[in-house]
Amino acid sequence: MPSRPDLRSRIALLVPSTFLIDGPVCRLAEEVGLQPCLLRVPSPTIADTSDAGAVADMVRFMGDTESLAAAARLAREVEPNVIAWGCTSGSFIDGGQMGKRQAAAMEAAAGVPAITTSQAMISALSDIGARRIVVITPYLVPIGERFVEFLEGAGLTVTSEAHLGAGSDAEVGALTASVFADALDALPADQVDAIVIPCTAVDEYRIRPALAASDAPIIFANRATLECAAQCARR
Template sequence: MTRVGFLYPGHSAQDDYQAFAEMIGGGVELPVVHTLMREDAHRVDALLDVGGPDVLAEGADRLAEMGVDAAVWACTSGSFVFGWDGARDQVAGVRAHARAPASSTSFAFVHALRQLRVHDVAIAATYPDDVSAKFVEFLSAAGVNVVSLASHGVPTAAEVGVLEPDGVVDFVVSNDHSAATAVLVPDTALHSAALVEPLEALLGKPVLTANQVSVWEGLRLAGAARVEKGPGTLFRSGTDLVDTALHVH
């Protein structure tokens, strides 16, 4: 049994992880530990608090008690707002407390793009403009070229969690770009397990969602076999990264 643990702020789309586990099949457990969210707000100051070291240490200690094979801080905005170096420090803290290989959703996006050999991306983000811009900065530090950015402007994770699937599909499809070879949808508060395959069929290119890349990253770090059973081009590509320089262990 491979057990990958996720630190997840609040209660917006945590059921996505069970949905991914069911898609992947037997031999994989994806337990979620809910971390403290003092304020649910897509604002930089609130997100810095959500991803604070004290908050993550407490959750990672619980993952250690579960004996997880890998740990992922499953919050895109709560990792990229710290910048590249800050996000690496964040992951190091999770690794130390969880006593297992660790990463975060932000690094998972970068590693997934390396896996798919994708350089040019479009972003369809649920965040306000200023928060979305921080994600662009993070990706730029990894050498990713963002050809277009759309911000939905949803102020809270709770509101993202109840977005209608049809509306999400329309938002993502309408914000693709002809120069992009993949579309990124960066918010773990968004239910996406059932949307990856339909979106890829509509767009004809890889679509990477936050919960999807988080699960893939955790399984990769845990050395799980048969990860290709998950949804989307990413899972079908396997787990052997082209560029190992950006691994976060």
């Protein structure tokens, strides 16, 4: 087994095989006091990334509990203190119970606490007492609408929403910071408790500066995941 010279809690972060922002996520992990180990979960190729049905089927495939359990068993080799499924759409596409099933499967396989990004985003909103929120997703509209339904199912009120039409990690990565800023400018965002931007393919370091004028706190997927994981590791 590997030695543990680093005394920080170690996270085994499961990400899609198409994940492109390892560096920024590792930087985020270290900011919250975690030692990150990223492990890939296979993602099938989609012929048409504008096909929302195909995208939904793909994230279901990645988030299958047997696949995540298999990845979690492999993750035991790095002796993690906590494990996370770092994919927002892959943990909400079939509703609020989906992430709970995934976390239970990973925890049983790895023998350590486990979370999903969707669960972590709900936790982050709860931590700041947010109830009324604005949502900006990078997703195709039908996928983004599923995320809104997921949030509303958790008792949150989505006052306005925008969906930017990306169907893959590469397309999300190609969205400029100004696209997010323009989307926020076009939405009524006064008297809300938070702005929520899901998808672990979004690079917070690149996007956040363009949203600096916002008075409301902004919840990003990766930071929410890692902060929730750090909390779990300390328990």
